[in-house]
Amino acid sequence: MIRNFFIILIIAGLAGVFVSLFWEFGASDTLTPLATHYANNGAAEVGAPNLVTSIVVTYRGLDTLGEVTILFLVAAIISFFLKVEKKGQKMAPPRVSSEIILTASKLLVPVVLVLGIYVFVNGHLTPGGGFQGGAIIATAFVLLLMANPRFELNHRIIAAVESVSGMAFVLVGVLGILLAGGFLDNKILPLGHFGKLFSAGAIPIIYSLVGLKVGSELSNILSNFQDVQKDEL
Amino acid sequence: MNLLILITLSVIMLVMAVTAVVHKKLTVAVLATGVVSLMASVMYLLMAAPDVAMTEAAIGSGLSTIIFFYVLNKIRKAK
Numbered sequence: 001m002i003r004n005f006f007i008i009l010i011i012a013g014l015a016g017v018f019v020s021l022f023w024e025f026g027a028s029d030t031l032t033p034l035a036t037h038y039a040n041n042g043a044a045e046v047g048a049p050n051l052v053t054s055i056v057v058t059y060r061g062l063d064t065l066g067e068v069t070i071l072f073l074v075a076a077i078i079s080f081f082l083k084v085e086k087k088g089q090k091m092a093p094p095r096v097s098s099e100i101i102l103t104a105s106k107l108l109v110p111v112v113l114v115l116g117i118y119v120f121v122n123g124h125l126t127p128g129g130g131f132q133g134g135a136i137i138a139t140a141f142v143l144l145l146m147a148n149p150r151f152e153l154n155h156r157i158i159a160a161v162e163s164v165s166g167m168a169f170v171l172v173g174v175l176g177i178l179l180a181g182g183f184l185d186n187k188i189l190p191l192g193h194f195g196k197l198f199s200a201g202a203i204p205i206i207y208s209l210v211g212l213k214v215g216s217e218l219s220n221i222l223s224n225f226q227d228v229q230k231d232e233l
Numbered sequence: 234m235n236l237l238i239l240i241t242l243s244v245i246m247l248v249m250a251v252t253a254v255v256h257k258k259l260t261v262a263v264l265a266t267g268v269v270s271l272m273a274s275v276m277y278l279l280m281a282a283p284d285v286a287m288t289e290a291a292i293g294s295g296l297s298t299i300i301f302f303y304v305l306n307k308i309r310k311a312k
Contacts, residue, residue: 050284052284053284119287127283127284127286127287128283128284128287129284131288132284132287132288132291135288135291135292135295135296136291138291138296139291139295139296142295142296142299218296221300222296222299222300225300225303225304226303228307229303229306229307
């Protein structure tokens, strides 16, 4: 009785907090000073048609580095806790996948991989970027793992791709200090022609590195989950 | 027209969110959370945020649903 009373009290209190938030909320019609600066000068300063990318990679590049680091930590912790070292143990044969998934995976995996690479290479021109492209690459691995459960990613290649792209990301950032205005400045390369694939300075390079890193990390997480699914005989 | 689509999507999202909480079968609940993310990504697209929509569609409704199913399979075997 008294427990229910407290539950209702807490729910009513939360409702009060959120109602006051709801009544005070109003969509603003004008941009804040910082957003106005980005909207007016973003194309000229960074040279990327996709303003979101120019904010994510150049103006707020340090945040992106932080996000990539957090994702790396998550992948490392998951592989640490899900590590199974049982060599020589007999495993039950996995269930055979249906013909539809087998055929679809043969047809679709290369296409989805190319789509992911397209998304992160064109991150400065079209919507999308490193994180989105990396996630699309990881979905290709999902399809591959569903079609043949025995499929194993080569962990050495994954680790090499992941660490090399992470180090190269930081290296490009440090080059920005030496050659241009500051850490992760994209003007270490010429800005080029606005709207072309090779333009916007270092943004295509940085986003390709982020895409490779995110794709390998997410694929690694999935393959770790797949490893612990195997039935013991 | 746009407003109508948005209202329909949000109603579906609310129904699916309640389904995810109250449904007896865990597989149905996991699929319902995936549908919530999918509808959210369509909503982001209609509100002119395609970058967020791509992330939500790939991670929210794709990868996290798969990871939920992996975990569900694992804890069922452990029982």
